[in-house]
Amino acid sequence: MKKMMMIGSALLVLSSSAFASQARLLALGMNETDNEGMYHISDSRNIFLNVANINLYPNQAEFEWGNTGVDAALTGTTSPASATVNRFDKPKAQGGAFKKYGDFVYGLYFGNESNTSSLLRIAGTSAASTGNIVGAVPQSKMLQTADNQVDVFFGGDNGMKWAVNALYAGGKDEARSAKNSAAAIRGGLIGSNWDAHLNLSVNNKSNATDTVNPYLIGSTSVSQEFKGKLGFHVGGSYVLQGNNRIFGYVKHYGWDQTDSYTGYGTAFNTQAATVTGVAGAGGGQTGTVSGDFTSYYLGWGSDYTVNNGDKIFASLTAKKTDINLKFTNKSEIRNLIIPVVIGYEAKATDWLTLRGSVVQNLYGQQDNKNEQNLNTVAQSLIAAAYGANGKKTIANSTAVNAGATLAFGQLSIDGLIGTTSTTNAVATKNGTNTGVLSVANLETSVGLTYKY
Amino acid sequence: MKKNVLVIAGLAVLSTSAFASKARMEALGQGTESFYLNDTRSVFLNPAALNDTKNYIVTEWGTGAQADSQTAPRAEGGYFKEMGSFAYGLYLGNNGSNTGRTIGAAQKFEDHQNGLDLMLAGDMGVKWGARVHYAHSTDESVPAGAPITRKNNALGLGLGVASGDLEAYTNITLSDKSEGATVAGDVWKRKPGFQVGASYKWSGVTFFADYLNTSEEITAAAASTLTSVINAATTINAGTTVTHKTSDITVGVARVHEVNPGARIVTDARLVLGTNEVGGSSAVTGVNGKAKSTVLPLTLAMEADATSWLVVRGNVHQNVILGEDKNIAGQKTTRANSTTVDAGATLNFGKLKVDGVVGTTGTTGTAASKTGVLSTNNLLTRVGVSYNF
Numbered sequence: 001m002k003k004m005m006m007i008g009s010a011l012l013v014l015s016s017s018a019f020a021s022q023a024r025l026l027a028l029g030m031n032e033t034d035n036e037g038m039y040h041i042s043d044s045r046n047i048f049l050n051v052a053n054i055n056l057y058p059n060q061a062e063f064e065w066g067n068t069g070v071d072a073a074l075t076g077t078t079s080p081a082s083a084t085v086n087r088f089d090k091p092k093a094q095g096g097a098f099k100k101y102g103d104f105v106y107g108l109y110f111g112n113e114s115n116t117s118s119l120l121r122i123a124g125t126s127a128a129s130t131g132n133i134v135g136a137v138p139q140s141k142m143l144q145t146a147d148n149q150v151d152v153f154f155g156g157d158n159g160m161k162w163a164v165n166a167l168y169a170g171g172k173d174e175a176r177s178a179k180n181s182a183a184a185i186r187g188g189l190i191g192s193n194w195d196a197h198l199n200l201s202v203n204n205k206s207n208a209t210d211t212v213n214p215y216l217i218g219s220t221s222v223s224q225e226f227k228g229k230l231g232f233h234v235g236g237s238y239v240l241q242g243n244n245r246i247f248g249y250v251k252h253y254g255w256d257q258t259d260s261y262t263g264y265g266t267a268f269n270t271q272a273a274t275v276t277g278v279a280g281a282g283g284g285q286t287g288t289v290s291g292d293f294t295s296y297y298l299g300w301g302s303d304y305t306v307n308n309g310d311k312i313f314a315s316l317t318a319k320k321t322d323i324n325l326k327f328t329n330k331s332e333i334r335n336l337i338i339p340v341v342i343g344y345e346a347k348a349t350d351w352l353t354l355r356g357s358v359v360q361n362l363y364g365q366q367d368n369k370n371e372q373n374l375n376t377v378a379q380s381l382i383a384a385a386y387g388a389n390g391k392k393t394i395a396n397s398t399a400v401n402a403g404a405t406l407a408f409g410q411l412s413i414d415g416l417i418g419t420t421s422t423t424n425a426v427a428t429k430n431g432t433n434t435g436v437l438s439v440a441n442l443e444t445s446v447g448l449t450y451k452y
Numbered sequence: 453m454k455k456n457v458l459v460i461a462g463l464a465v466l467s468t469s470a471f472a473s474k475a476r477m478e479a480l481g482q483g484t485e486s487f488y489l490n491d492t493r494s495v496f497l498n499p500a501a502l503n504d505t506k507n508y509i510v511t512e513w514g515t516g517a518q519a520d521s522q523t524a525p526r527a528e529g530g531y532f533k534e535m536g537s538f539a540y541g542l543y544l545g546n547n548g549s550n551t552g553r554t555i556g557a558a559q560k561f562e563d564h565q566n567g568l569d570l571m572l573a574g575d576m577g578v579k580w581g582a583r584v585h586y587a588h589s590t591d592e593s594v595p596a597g598a599p600i601t602r603k604n605n606a607l608g609l610g611l612g613v614a615s616g617d618l619e620a621y622t623n624i625t626l627s628d629k630s631e632g633a634t635v636a637g638d639v640w641k642r643k644p645g646f647q648v649g650a651s652y653k654w655s656g657v658t659f660f661a662d663y664l665n666t667s668e669e670i671t672a673a674a675a676s677t678l679t680s681v682i683n684a685a686t687t688i689n690a691g692t693t694v695t696h697k698t699s700d701i702t703v704g705v706a707r708v709h710e711v712n713p714g715a716r717i718v719t720d721a722r723l724v725l726g727t728n729e730v731g732g733s734s735a736v737t738g739v740n741g742k743a744k745s746t747v748l749p750l751t752l753a754m755e756a757d758a759t760s761w762l763v764v765r766g767n768v769h770q771n772v773i774l775g776e777d778k779n780i781a782g783q784k785t786t787r788a789n790s791t792t793v794d795a796g797a798t799l800n801f802g803k804l805k806v807d808g809v810v811g812t813t814g815t816t817g818t819a820a821s822k823t824g825v826l827s828t829n830n831l832l833t834r835v836g837v838s839y840n841f
Contacts, residue, residue, distance in 0.1 A: 061717065061754050066793060066824045068788075069789075080788045082788065088824075091823065093768070093822065095766075095768030097717070097719075110770035110772075111791030111793075147788055148772075148786070148790050150770070174784045175781075175785055408758030409758065411758050440817075440828055441815045441826075442828045443826040444824055444825050446811060446826045448764070452754075
């Protein structure tokens with residue numbers, strides 16, 4: 001309490017109204033794999049949904065605190081990590097700056113690698129390479145996920161706001177004959193009462209050849225490849241009346257994954273379970289397997305101004321996600337949710353803005369089959385995101401999120417609050433918070449924004 | 453509560469603009485010294501900078517350990533004073549690099565420790581400065597029963613000038629020698645090496661270049677075999693010598709844009725070409741040869757007076773286009789996950805400033821856990837305190 005009072009006293013400075021962070025939108029109920037933004041809530045993070053939003057947020061620098069993200073490997077640690085995922089308890093460091101130049105706006109942003117792309121490459125990793133054991137130590141040889149991504153932005157406002165964004169990420173490790181690259185183009189428009197975007201994935205490749213010892217079965221050379229096909233994310237929104245907005249998108253990616261390992265089967269699965277101590281299968285299939293990911297999203301959202309500037313947000317959406325991996329025994333993920341989100345954002349003081357949301361599915365159903373075909377790491381990630389095998393209602397979907405912004409004039413520090421437990425353990429996903437307001441961990445998933 | 457009120461009252465004092473810490477440099481993406489930013493740390497690169505930063509005491513919090521890093525800082529500090537048209541400085545604990553001196557044995561070479569730096573600078577139209585570095589240590593207590601003499605002596609010299617928009621400097625290692633490790637005849641010897649560089653400001657942009665090289669010889673005595681020298685695979689058989697050479701060429705361009713008197717945006721791009729060569733190792737596989745690196749990091753940083761008592765800074769940094777290492781077998785590997793975000797803050801108490809890095813501990817207080825946490829338990833880490841007089 002003393003600490004809180006000390007900080008509170010110290011922050012008595014007028015704030016600005018710009019918000020710009022993953023943390024803010026997560027606190028207001030965003031539930032997107034890539035944290036790319038929300039149609040009905042203004043935030044500079046929306047540049048990754050509709051790039052034309054850079055016209056609304058020129059002249060600012062953003063720094064999202066973090067490190068390398070979650071290391072997706074058999075034990076959760078490899079060195080160096082070749083496959084990583086951004087998650088709010090272990091965020092990836094990223095940031096950039098935007099500047100107005102006459103009627104135009106340009107920007108440069110580092111480190112915003114796509115989680116969707118990473119998860120697909122992890123799913124496409126050879127089950128044998130995933131289970132590589134050196135001595136007695138798991139040392140997964142995952143396909144490299146996209147890394148060191150650079151986003152370049154350029155846009156303008158000629159009555160209609162427009163912008164384009166090109167991104168590239170690539171890397172290699174010749175010591176393990178691994179190579180990866182990714183490229184995408186985003187384009188967006190914002191009219192008086194509508195907006196639209198088309199985001200295209202034009203290149204997404206990762207391959208590697210390693211000598212591995214899958215679950216101590218015996219050393220062998222394994223070649224693996226993930227090759228993405230054309231991917232797209234097309235969508236937009238339309239203002240019906242006042243702040244009532246309808247929106248939707250279709251997101252689709254296809255890929256082929258190739259695995260040269262020939263030892264898959266019952267013996268492989270048994271050995272995988274023996275070594276890992278986890279009942280189940282090691283997964284995998286020799287040869288080339290096609291996969292696709294499609295997500296449909298449709299919804300309504302609005303906000304209401306109350307008490308001279310505070311906001312109430314509400315949305316009702318439907319999101320259907322289909323993932324197919326065409327193994328001989330096809331793996332299928334079917335997930336349909338219709339969540340309602342009620343959020344608030346209030347200026348508690350001149351220097352403090354508090355926000356939060358409650359989310360619950362009005363309808364939530366999963367129908368997943370044959371996840372055991374995937375490699376062990378992918379099985380774990382898919383189960384955490386979409387549930388294990390089986391057809392059932394998605395249980396306990398109610399989640400409460402909270403966040404805060406500490407404002408120092410042109411400088412604002414956004415973060416999530418309430419994400420750590422009484423023992424300072426951090427929640428790993430929405431809905432696992434334990435109801436603690438920890439002063440020690442004042443904010444998590446911190447994003448710092450400076451307007452100039 | 454009274455204490456807190458006192459703290460706040462103490463903070464509500466206008467600050468001066470001098471900064472002085474490794475924490476500040478690191479939060480702005482510069483390492484421990486910058487090629488172009490004005491900071492009291494600059495005296496270790498160019499002693500002529502002492503003409504612009506004087507009359508202060510600085511203390512860098514940390515332990516008495518030899519190594520220094522953001523997560524395990526080393527205790528250091530110094531005193532800098534104007535004297536007529538000159539300025540002088542005394543700095544303790546700048547122990548420099550310990551590269552290659554660690555070996556795979558309990559009884560190691562004596563570290564480069566208890567470093568002492570003496571500086572003198574003046575302004576005679578052209579600003580000039582000189583720095584002398586000296587370190588000496590001896591240990592005659594081990595091994596028990598039959599102790600040997602292990603000792604280290606080091607001497608270095610730094611020289612620099614600044615005239616208008618042009619600055620130039622050189623830092624020379626005159627000697628750095630550790631004798632005695634597992635036996636008395638083992639020798640770790642750094643040959644004279646140097647760092648030379650210059651910067652030039654033009655139309656608000658600073659161009660800079662720097663060349664740094666080191667060269668060491670590590671010799672195992674006739675009755676000794678040294679392992680894990682330089683890296684885990686390097687072995688020196690009895691009576692033989694391993695050589696280790698490194699070099700870094702850095703060229704870059706930077707801009708400090710003063711948005712307003714209390715805020716600045718800092719950007720820089722630099723090309724760094726590095727080599728690391730080992731020769732003479734007895735265990736030759738994967739050890740002897742030259743490794744190279746080529747990186748092109750871009751840094752976007754900001755520093756702003758959030759209030760009269762608080763300065764906040766941060767940067768995002770990533771390798772762009774170039775960022776790979778080439779090992780001695782010629783295999784190239786991209787440096788993974790090069791995107792970093794650092795943050796820092798200065799608490800201003802008038803002439804007293806408390807700098808630190810922010811956001812470096814995890815939710816459980818674990819050091820080096822950059823997990824996006826603003827922890828009030830560990831409000832600042834790698835703290836540097838400076839007092840201006």
